[in-house]
Amino acid sequence: MQILSEEGTYITAELGGGIDSRVPGAPAAVTARGRPGEPDANGPWQQWEPIANDDGTVSFTCWDGHYLTAELGGGTTLSTDRDENGPWQRFRIVGPFVQCWDGVHYLRVRTDLGPVAVVDATGTAQGMRFRVLNSAAPRHGIVRVAARTFVDDDGPYLAVGASLFWAVYGYQQDRARLEQNLTFLAANGVDYVRVLAVVGPDGWTDRTVDPRAAGWDAAIAGTTDLIAAHGLRVEWTIFGGIDSTPTAADRLAVVDRFLAAIAGREPAVQHIELVNEFFATFDVIDPVRELRDLARHVVQQTVVPVAISAPADLGDGAVALYRDSAASVMTVHLDRNVTGEGGMWRPVRQARDPMLVWPGAWTSNEPIGPQSSVVQDDDPLRLTMSAAITWLCNGAGYVLHTGAGIRGGGLEDRAIGRVANVSEVAHVDETLAGIGAVRKILPADLPNWTFQNANPNFPRHPFDTNPLVALIERGQLLRAFAATFGDGRFVVMPLLAQAPVPFTAPFAMRFDVHDPMTGAIRESRELAARETYTMPPTLAAVIIGAAR
Numbered sequence: 146m147q148i149l150s151e152e153g154t155y156i157t158a159e160l161g162g163g164i165d166s167r168v169p170g171a172p173a174a175v176t177a178r179g180r181p182g183e184p185d186a187n188g189p190w191q192q193w194e195p196i197a198n199d200d201g202t203v204s205f206t207c208w209d210g211h212y213l214t215a216e217l218g219g220g221t222t223l224s225t226d227r228d229e230n231g232p233w234q235r236f237r238i239v240g241p242f243v244q245c246w247d248g249v250h251y252l253r254v255r256t257d258l259g260p261v262a263v264v265d266a267t268g269t270a271q272g273m274r275f276r277v278l279n280s281a282a283p284r285h286g287i288v289r290v291a292a293r294t295f296v297d298d299d300g301p302y303l304a305v306g307a308s309l310f311w312a313v314y315g316y317q318q319d320r321a322r323l324e325q326n327l328t329f330l331a332a333n334g335v336d337y338v339r340v341l342a343v344v345g346p347d348g349w350t351d352r353t354v355d356p357r358a359a360g361w362d363a364a365i366a367g368t369t370d371l372i373a374a375h376g377l378r379v380e381w382t383i384f385g386g387i388d389s390t391p392t393a394a395d396r397l398a399v400v401d402r403f404l405a406a407i408a409g410r411e412p413a414v415q416h417i418e419l420v421n422e423f424f425a426t427f428d429v430i431d432p433v434r435e436l437r438d439l440a441r442h443v444v445q446q447t448v449v450p451v452a453i454s455a456p457a458d459l460g461d462g463a464v465a466l467y468r469d470s471a472a473s474v475m476t477v478h479l480d481r482n483v484t485g486e487g488g489m490w491r492p493v494r495q496a497r498d499p500m501l502v503w504p505g506a507w508t509s510n511e512p513i514g515p516q517s518s519v520v521q522d523d524d525p526l527r528l529t530m531s532a533a534i535t536w537l538c539n540g541a542g543y544v545l546h547t548g549a550g551i552r553g554g555g556l557e558d559r560a561i562g563r564v565a566n567v568s569e570v571a572h573v574d575e576t577l578a579g580i581g582a583v584r585k586i587l588p589a590d591l592p593n594w595t596f597q598n599a600n601p602n603f604p605r606h607p608f609d610t611n612p613l614v615a616l617i618e619r620g621q622l623l624r625a626f627a628a629t630f631g632d633g634r635f636v637v638m639p640l641l642a643q644a645p646v647p648f649t650a651p652f653a654m655r656f657d658v659h660d661p662m663t664g665a666i667r668e669s670r671e672l673a674a675r676e677t678y679t680m681p682p683t684l685a686a687v688i689i690g691a692a693r
Contacts, residue, residue: 147191147332150177150254151274155191156264158225162207166222174225175213175264177254197665202235202246215252215266219245222265223252238663241274241575274574283376284336287411290450290473293506293592295415295541301590302336304415304542305532305580306380307567308511308550309338313354315553316368322566326553327375329568334581337378337415339510339544340368342403344385352555355389356399365406373413380510380544381407382418386426393435400439404446415542416450417443418476418510423466424457433465441471452476455510463502474541475503476510481520483513487623489522490641493531494624496538500596508542509535515570516548516563523571529579529661530640530685536584536591537628537638545576575662582664583687591636594628607635607690609649622646633692642682649677656690 148156154177158164164174179186189208196204205213207225212234214224227234236252237244243252245266252275253268286298294301307330309315315323330338342365345353355361365381372379383403390396400419407414419439420427429435440453453470455478456463467475479495487494492513499507512531515523522528532543547570552558554565564570588594597606599613606627616622623641635656639646650672658668658680667686670678671693680686 146193146195147187148193148275149332150262150264152177152254152262153180154254154262155179155186156193156275157190158193158207158209158213159190160209161190162209162211162225164224165226166216166224173258173261173263175223177262177264196230197663198230198235199666199669200235201660201665201667202237203663203665204230204234204236215245215247215250217247219247219250219266221267238665243275284378285412287448288378288415288450289448290506290541291590291593293539293541294590295450295506297412301593303532303536303584303587303589303591304336304508305334305584306337306339306415306508306510306542306544307335308514308544308546309553309567310341310344310382310385310551311352311553311555312338312340312372312379313342313364313368314352316371317360317364319553320371322553324371324375326549326567327372327377329566331376333574333577334584335377335545335577337380337542338372339380339382339418339550340372341385341421342381342383343387343389343399345388347386347388348557349385349552350556352552354385356402357389362402362406365403366410369407369410369413373410378413378415380415380418382421384420384426386421387428393429396435397439397442400443404443407447411447411449414449416452416474416508417447418452418454419443420454422478422511423454424462427454436466437470444471444473450474450506452508452510459498459502463499467503473506475499475505475507477507477540478511479509479513481513481517483520483522486620487641489524490527490623492520492522493527493534493640494626496531496534496540497596497598497624497626500539506541506592507539508544509540510542510544511546512544514546514548515573515576517546521548523576525572525575525579526662526684528576529583530638532580533583533587533661533687534626534638534640536587537594537596537626537636539592539596541592543580545573545580547573579662583659583661586659586664586687586689587636588630588634591628594630594636597627597629597635599625599627605629607637607651607654609651612647612649616642616644616646619644635688635690637688639680639683639686639688641684642680642686644682646680646682647677648680648688650674653693654690655693656688659687659689661685661687 251268548563621644627637
């Protein structure tokens with residue numbers, strides 16, 4: 146992984162490590178220099194390997210394998226020459242801040258020591274923010290669906306997307322800013338961006354993308370290539386609206402032109418969605434029939450996964466649109482209602498619903514998020530758990546939906562105070578870091594595991610559900626969804642536990658209780674059959690274990 150300073154520069158282990166700052170005249174061991182997107186700014190010296198320690202702290206090794214060390218446990222310089230992982234090599238991640246072992250000092254960037262910004266351990270307040278980046282290499286090959294999981298030539302993966310509806314406009318009119326957003330998303334572990342190929346002018350006054358305009362076909366191809374050049378894929382939603390394609394013949398012609406534009410670029414495409422929210426944007430005589438016909442037409446001409454549209458509801462509407470259709474993925478816009486049970490946590494547990502009407506792969510394509518329409522949420526923990534619960538509930542992908550990802554500062558967004566760039570979204574650094582951390586500890590094929598709810602209808606839940614049901618009925622636990630695999634492995638995600646939660650093992654097992662925001666292990670337990678572990682109250686946790 147890489148770490149960025151508050152100013153957006155890479156935290157760098159000079160020489161790749163091996164510098165003892167206690168030696169008189171030694172160069173600075175750790176500096177802050179170079180920015181994402183700059184030539185030669187991100188190389189081996191900017192790579193760090195995090196190690197989660199049993200006490201909840203985190204250690205970091207440099208490129209050469211030496212540990213990052215806060216001399217004296219904090220309050221002085223940093224070194225990169227130690228081989229052991231002792232107290233001085235251990236740090237606590239406190240939100241965006243890095244606290245030293247002494248519990249008093251924090252890492253900070255110093256610009257008062259010379260021409261090069263030096264990182265040391267002399268901060269005495271939480272004033273210097275750092276951002277952890279996910280440096281996973283771009284994935285390879287054409288995306289496919291295996292049961293309910295996305296796979297490519299690198300294997301199965303839990304897909305993370307981000308809304309960037311305005312990317313075609315950006316490619317044509319504001320390319321430098323588009324590239325800044327792509328660089329930010331790629332550096333923060335996002336796999337793909339969701340882009341509208343046709344939209345406006347209704348509601349998109351200064352962000353219209355019209356297929357009748359000269360250069361549209363080239364813009365679709367060019368946008369795909371530019372996104373791929375940043376190590377990302379693109380989920381193409383062909384129609385964000387049909388203002389510019391009033392007839393079925395017009396729409397079929399645009400679909401064929403779109404398919405021609407992405408031909409040969411299939412490895413850069415995550416999947417194709419025909420229409421965004423057809424129930425609000427696709428005002429035709431028989432929308433379901435036309436869309437199912439279009440889906441069959443598209444599937445016959447491309448190898449990438451195809452979705453139709455988010456259904457109006459996850460009941461009869463979803464069944465009519467998707468059942469026995471040609472689609473290989475269902476895109477879902479989960480309910481953002483935050484009234485009633487769970488309050489702001491209610492949208493998190495809504496990921497349970499899609500599997501009730503669709504047995505295949507699905508994505509949470511436009512969930513509640515920072516500056517999203519109607520209801521908003523920018524809490525990093527809830528959004529991190531929204532992604533994790535999506536994957537646990539058989540979802541193949543999760544899209545971080547932000548106001549900045551809609552029109553990118555367009556007229557209608559400026560009018561309601563939305564920011565223009567994803568990097569400006571409230572708490573986006575912590576949110577993407579959390580999503581990356583929880584994804585790292587989860588099995589890559591988790592959507593293919595068997596879902597288990599915490600009630601007697603699911604006797605294979607890894608814990609006795611009777612005490613869990615009692616807590617849920619008393620409003621002291623929102624949910625404790627789980628997923629199991631045939632070899633005895635399991636994952637459980639308790640949400641909104643407002644009282645101690647007794648997890649009683651029906652069989653001998655071992656498990657770790659993880660902090661979802663960092664992946665760090667809070668506790669490790671081995672239980673005999675009928676033995677109980679009592680989890681203290683917590684907003685969320687991820688329990689990963691196996692039978693023994």
